[in-house]
Amino acid sequence: MARGIAAQLSTRLDKPVVIENVGGAGGLIGTEMAAKAPPDGYTLILISVAFAFNPSIYKLPYDPATAFVPVAILGAGPVVIAVTSKLPVGNLKELLALAREKPGSLNYATAGVGSFQHLASELFKQQAGIDIVHVPFKGGGPAMMDVIAGNTQIAVGSLVQMLPQIKGGKLKALGVGSAARIPALPDVPTISEAGVPGFEVTNWWGICFLRMRITVLPGPRRSLRSDKGRSVQRGWMQTRDAPRRGTRPETPPEPDRRLAFG
Numbered sequence: 001m002a003r004g005i006a007a008q009l010s011t012r013l014d015k016p017v018v019i020e021n022v023g024g025a026g027g028l029i030g031t032e033m034a035a036k037a038p039p040d041g042y043t044l045i046l047i048s049v050a051f052a053f054n055p056s057i058y059k060l061p062y063d064p065a066t067a068f069v070p071v072a073i074l075g076a077g078p079v080v081i082a083v084t085s086k087l088p089v090g091n092l093k094e095l096l097a098l099a100r101e102k103p104g105s106l107n108y109a110t111a112g113v114g115s116f117q118h119l120a121s122e123l124f125k126q127q128a129g130i131d132i133v134h135v136p137f138k139g140g141g142p143a144m145m146d147v148i149a150g151n152t153q154i155a156v157g158s159l160v161q162m163l164p165q166i167k168g169g170k171l172k173a174l175g176v177g178s179a180a181r182i183p184a185l186p187d188v189p190t191i192s193e194a195g196v197p198g199f200e201v202t203n204w205w206g207i208c209f210l211r212m213r214i215t216v217l218p219g220p221r222r223s224l225r226s227d228k229g230r231s232v233q234r235g236w237m238q239t240r241d242a243p244r245r246g247t248r249p250e251t252p253p254e255p256d257r258r259l260a261f262g
Contacts, residue, residue: 035062039210050116057114068208076204078178079120080159082171086150092174092194103131108154109143112136120201121156128196158203177201
């Protein structure tokens, strides 16, 4: 996702945009690094829904309401429940039956304690009435790879991250956390229709700037707070063919409401 956004930004701002991938702790490490960057208007951060709920879980070394300014919500997409191809289940009902037959024997991998994947998995676990064991990792990538290897059996995470592995046959998708089936996986039922009624979980992504203490905005930030910011969002969604990848565009006013920034 970051690479697609960087390409759009570079085109519209006529400036190179460098990506620095900093994973771990559900986005906390990268967000703290961004919060400590020079407030010169040239540092952007790509955030997810975890940015909004992290203050309720952790004691943060920064105040997200004062450290950052929202620019745009880029899109949203559901979670997907997927299992290692080594697990002998073909659908969600079979997974639930196995979990109930052998409580505490199945593990689920996440990006870490308190991460979006962790909370989504705990909600699924609670609503499904099953006993599965949490195995936290330092990032979503390592968690997904461990499920692919078969060391852990279940992953509940953002579809946009796991879709390539599902399409490649390395993970089996059992259900999506949207209200209706999605074009990206038309044959995969929603989790609600597959056996856990009422389950619906969606992630979203957006861009923020560091809040600045000057009145004249530098070029990149001034441009992104204008119509160029909205065109970046539209351009990324069009070029990435969002619906087939399990994401949908959001309208520009969304970031301030969702992040509740003052």
